[in-house]
Amino acid sequence: MKILLTGGLGYIGSHTAVEVINAGHETIIIDNLSNSKIEVLEKIEKITKKRPKFYQEDVCDINALTKVFKENPDIFAVIHFAGFKAVGESCKEPLKYYKNNLISTLNLLEVMEKFNCKNFIFSSSATVYAVSEIMPLEEDFPLGASNPYGRTKLFNEEILEDYQNAHPDFNIVLLRYFNPIGAHESGLLGEDPNGIPNNLMPYICKVATGELDHLNIFGKDYNTKDGTGVRDYIHIVDLAKGHIKALEKMLEENVGLKIYNLGTGTGYSVLDIVNTFNKVNGNLVKYEFVARRPGDIAMCYASPSKAEKELGFKTTKTLEDMCRSSYLYQKNNKK
Ligand code: NAD
Ligand code: UFG
Numbered sequence: 001m002k003i004l005l006t007g008g009l010g011y012i013g014s015h016t017a018v019e020v021i022n023a024g025h026e027t028i029i030i031d032n033l034s035n036s037k038i039e040v041l042e043k044i045e046k047i048t049k050k051r052p053k054f055y056q057e058d059v060c061d062i063n064a065l066t067k068v069f070k071e072n073p074d075i076f077a078v079i080h081f082a083g084f085k086a087v088g089e090s091c092k093e094p095l096k097y098y099k100n101n102l103i104s105t106l107n108l109l110e111v112m113e114k115f116n117c118k119n120f121i122f123s124s125s126a127t128v129y130a131v132s133e134i135m136p137l138e139e140d141f142p143l144g145a146s147n148p149y150g151r152t153k154l155f156n157e158e159i160l161e162d163y164q165n166a167h168p169d170f171n172i173v174l175l176r177y178f179n180p181i182g183a184h185e186s187g188l189l190g191e192d193p194n195g196i197p198n199n200l201m202p203y204i205c206k207v208a209t210g211e212l213d214h215l216n217i218f219g220k221d222y223n224t225k226d227g228t229g230v231r232d233y234i235h236i237v238d239l240a241k242g243h244i245k246a247l248e249k250m251l252e253e254n255v256g257l258k259i260y261n262l263g264t265g266t267g268y269s270v271l272d273i274v275n276t277f278n279k280v281n282g283n284l285v286k287y288e289f290v291a292r293r294p295g296d297i298a299m300c301y302a303s304p305s306k307a308e309k310e311l312g313f314k315t316t317k318t319l320e321d322m323c324r325s326s327y328l329y330q331k332n333n334k335k
Pocket of ligand 2: 085126127177178179180198199200201215216217218219228229230231296
């Protein structure tokens with residue numbers, strides 16, 4: 001089958017492209033390189049021995065999108081990764097986020113309708129859940145985003161639900177990712193944020209290579225087992241394979257609209273991550289405790305049961321794997 005990946009040269013898209021190719025599908029990627037590099041295409045080819053068809057285009061440009069569908073009229077499904085994802089930046093530049101993250105989806109739906117392409121997988125996020133005292137988070141828990149980035153995910157989910165209600169033969173899978181970390185075992189693909197990273201694992205990796213001095217741990221007085229924040233970290237390759245499970249389901253049946261968490265179901269604290277990283281990679285990461293980061297919550301982890309039951313999705317990688325592969329990629333790609 002032909003599968004179109006928007007944002008397919010980014011962190012999650014590139015790992016998913018590898019899995020889509022390995023699953024025997026023909027892969028087409030659209031990416032405007034706003035947060036990725038063209039070299040990733042060569043790396044996907046190096047790993048899979050197949051080169052995806054690539055369009056350097058903006059998904060917000062409806063003419064460009066129409067051209068892609070015209071040249072590839074029998075696309076079976078679209079996996080829509082393209083979007084901006086930095087929470088802090090979204091608070092400073094909300095319009096940039098609303099424009100990119102919403103218009104891209106609206107354009108895709110319009111063009112897919114025109115070309116009779118009826119399967120859509122969307123990159124949603126755990127951030128769409130309202131703050132909850134109860135864990136693990138299940139798919140039908142109350143929703144509520146707390147920043148513009150999160151609202152773009154929530155609005156996208158609502159737009160897609162409205163669209164599916166109006167077009168019952170259109171199939172949508174909303175995948176709510178928890179915290180993807182780690183890298184491809186080849187060390188060729190990984191997460192490579194520009195500037196000083198906001199997220200925990202990229203920051204730890206830069207401390208380990210000596211690019212940053214130490215990790216600031218945001219808060220040590222949360223109501224968690226060791227006082228530091230707890231999250232559901234999922235290995236990027238496990239996460240990528242979740243998309244294949246969703247695709248397989250779409251190949252089997254008309255799914256209508258389905259929502260799945262992609263997480264492991266296990267919460268690890270910041271100290272768990274640092275200690276495991278230091279255990280598998282050598283004692284490389286020093287840390288200090290600092291004040292809580294505004295907007296952070298104590299705990300967030302998924303119930304993975306629905307994805308396991310309905311998609312047969314089960315993660316296989318350990319926290320050690322996540323820490324080892326993250327550092328391997330960072331060493332290979334040290335700037
Ligand atoms: P990423 O920034 O690495 O990848 C996004 C890719 O999309 C980049 O290659 C970028 O160049 C491209 N892109 C952005 N806007 C585009 C546009 N208008 N047209 C064409 N290409 C465009 O991000 P990622 O971590 O791979 O995330 C992928 C998706 O998953 C995003 O929608 C993100 O919001 C979502 N998500 C990510 C996380 C996470 O922790 N990484 C968690 C939950 C959800
Ligand atoms: N943390 C630190 N120091 C750092 C960075 C993070 O202590 O330098 C802590 C945070 O306080 C938190 C944990 O590490 O307890 C994880 O933080 P991340 O920034 O890596 O991830 P978040 O859970 O805050 O958020 C990320 C994305 C969101 C997304 C969410 C779920 O940034 O957009 O995962 O997918 F919604």
